[in-house]
Amino acid sequence: xxxxxxxxxxxxxxxxxxxxxxxxxxxxxxxxxxxxxxxxxxxxxxxxxxxxxxxxxxxxxxxxxxxxxxxxxxxxxxxxxxxxxxxxxxxxxxxxxxxxxxxxxxxxxxxxxxxxxxxxxxxxxxxxxxxxxxxxxxxxxxxxxxxxxxxxxxxxxxxxxxxxxxxxxxxxxxxxxxxxxxxxxxxxxxxxxxxxxxxxxxxxxxxxxxxxxxxxxxxxxxxxxxxxxxxxxxxxxxxxxxxxxxxxxxxxxxxxxxxxxxxxxxxxxxxx
Amino acid sequence: xxxxxxxxxxxxxxxxxxxxxxxxxxxxxxxxxxxxxxxxxxxxxxxxxxxxxxxxxxxxxxxxxxxxxxxxxxxxxxxxxxxxxxxxxxxxxxxxxxxxxxxxxxxxxxxxxxxxxxxxxxxxxxxxxxxxxxxxxxxxxxxxxxxxxxxxxxxxxxxxxxxxxxxxxxxxxxxxxxxxxxxxxxxxxxxxxxxxxxxxxxxxxxxxxxxxxxxxxxxxxxxxxxxxxxxxxxxxxxxxxxxxxxxxxxxxxxxxxxxxxxxxxxxxxxxx
Numbered sequence: 367x368x369x370x371x372x373x374x375x376x377x378x379x380x381x382x383x384x385x386x387x388x389x390x391x392x393x394x395x396x397x398x399x400x401x402x403x404x405x406x407x408x409x410x411x412x413x414x415x416x417x418x419x420x421x422x423x424x425x426x427x428x429x430x431x432x433x434x435x436x437x438x439x440x441x442x443x444x445x446x447x448x449x450x451x452x453x454x455x456x457x458x459x460x461x462x463x464x465x466x467x468x469x470x471x472x473x474x475x476x477x478x479x480x481x482x483x484x485x486x487x488x489x490x491x492x493x494x495x496x497x498x499x500x501x502x503x504x505x506x507x508x509x510x511x512x513x514x515x516x517x518x519x520x521x522x523x524x525x526x527x528x529x530x531x532x533x534x535x536x537x538x539x540x541x542x543x544x545x546x547x548x549x550x551x552x553x554x555x556x557x558x559x560x561x562x563x564x565x566x567x568x569x570x571x572x573x574x575x576x577x578x579x580x581x582x583x584x585x586x587x588x589x590x591x592x593x594x595x596x597x598x599x600x601x602x603x604x605x606x607x608x609x610x611x612x613x614x615x616x617x618x619x620x621x622x623x624x625x626x627x628x629x630x631x632x633x634x635x636x637x638x
Numbered sequence: 639x640x641x642x643x644x645x646x647x648x649x650x651x652x653x654x655x656x657x658x659x660x661x662x663x664x665x666x667x668x669x670x671x672x673x674x675x676x677x678x679x680x681x682x683x684x685x686x687x688x689x690x691x692x693x694x695x696x697x698x699x700x701x702x703x704x705x706x707x708x709x710x711x712x713x714x715x716x717x718x719x720x721x722x723x724x725x726x727x728x729x730x731x732x733x734x735x736x737x738x739x740x741x742x743x744x745x746x747x748x749x750x751x752x753x754x755x756x757x758x759x760x761x762x763x764x765x766x767x768x769x770x771x772x773x774x775x776x777x778x779x780x781x782x783x784x785x786x787x788x789x790x791x792x793x794x795x796x797x798x799x800x801x802x803x804x805x806x807x808x809x810x811x812x813x814x815x816x817x818x819x820x821x822x823x824x825x826x827x828x829x830x831x832x833x834x835x836x837x838x839x840x841x842x843x844x845x846x847x848x849x850x851x852x853x854x855x856x857x858x859x860x861x862x863x864x865x866x867x868x869x870x871x872x873x874x875x876x877x878x879x880x881x882x883x884x885x886x887x888x889x890x891x892x893x894x895x896x897x898x899x900x901x902x903x904x905x906x907x908x909x910x
Contacts, residue, residue, distance in 0.1 A: 382658045382661035402909075431735065437665065459727075462725065463703065483889075491798055526766050625652070629677070
């Protein structure tokens, strides 16, 4: 069903509309064309958005689907005039919440407004810097300040996961590679002594690892399937021996891996 | 209103429920305690979640608010039995979409399932590696492959923004510092020749910059307010002279900055 378009229209970044809209769309076997229209916060921009939506309606001969998170009633009114299926994501929930809170909603735009000055935001930026500094075992300085330390063989997904934990959750996540030297000694790298309670392992199937490494260094010993088999098997043996919890990243997204790690190591970070 | 709790319950990561739920909550002047319960995908886990919600209801004497994105009707049924205001985020929208698509929803869990094998996901991981390799002007190798190159003085927000663009949008975002040498020459760094159409500038108020730099290097020339005033003013002069679009990161979150940059430099990346 490619001739169907979905818009995400918001007076803020539109990230909430897009994230949620996509998870609703995932319930259907469709691959629509998706368009995010952020910062639609004036009547003029709303009129322009409606023109764009209506053009698509003409071209496709079907009403587009429009997820909206719009605070101002006048902007919302205009969007609702588009020749489209407009799904108003706020108003479905704001009214029951007004009853629950016993208070009116304040029509504030965006989840992130003035976020740049909040302690939570500050914490995210600090965590990103920390994770960058402690990527790939670069530094053991302040490693005790890490909240999570990911371990695993090279290219199993440690770096993106650490950065995601930092960026989205403000978690100081370091990562440390397990390398052939560690397998020969069958011991964790010395830099990790005393930090076991913060360790979480990532593993991966040797086949997938070999594919990923081949992209980076084709025809290398590093990427060879038998070498990947050796490294993965030794790394899993070492993690078992050291009592480190781990999961396989093979079929998991960064988001799923990060959520699982928080559940296991820092369940408190799923509350705030 | 601290004695009020909000749960985000999902059979996936719960990120969509949380992102969207938080943007609805931002419409109210409340700071509730928030708890994400991910991977609630069995009857047993649902029963456990309800116990947790009901405990909070007893402790607070008020029904908690529960945002749910749950696909399986039996799991949803159990959660709806909690002593809470349960806001079912899927069913409000799935039904009108079934009419629009002329198809039943497939009750698939999670937005990210098997995402790890999609080209989009692969692209995100590649972009993260690219952005890491091109952080802070580290390397001019393959810089022509960058889709966006952020420029600005040290500590104005280039690194977190680049990583966010890569992680969330799969955009290859490099960043390049503007330093006193560049101001003396009043020219862009040589590495950026021919790449002007990809450049986007970040600026910041000197006061905020001085605060941020002071945390890193207290009492340094680098962090001194008069030096920050000089650098920011010269950087803005240089960007104006070179015709580079820029924005001030002072009051903006990474999400807002990234969305604005995409609108300006790569509007095509807001469509997919």
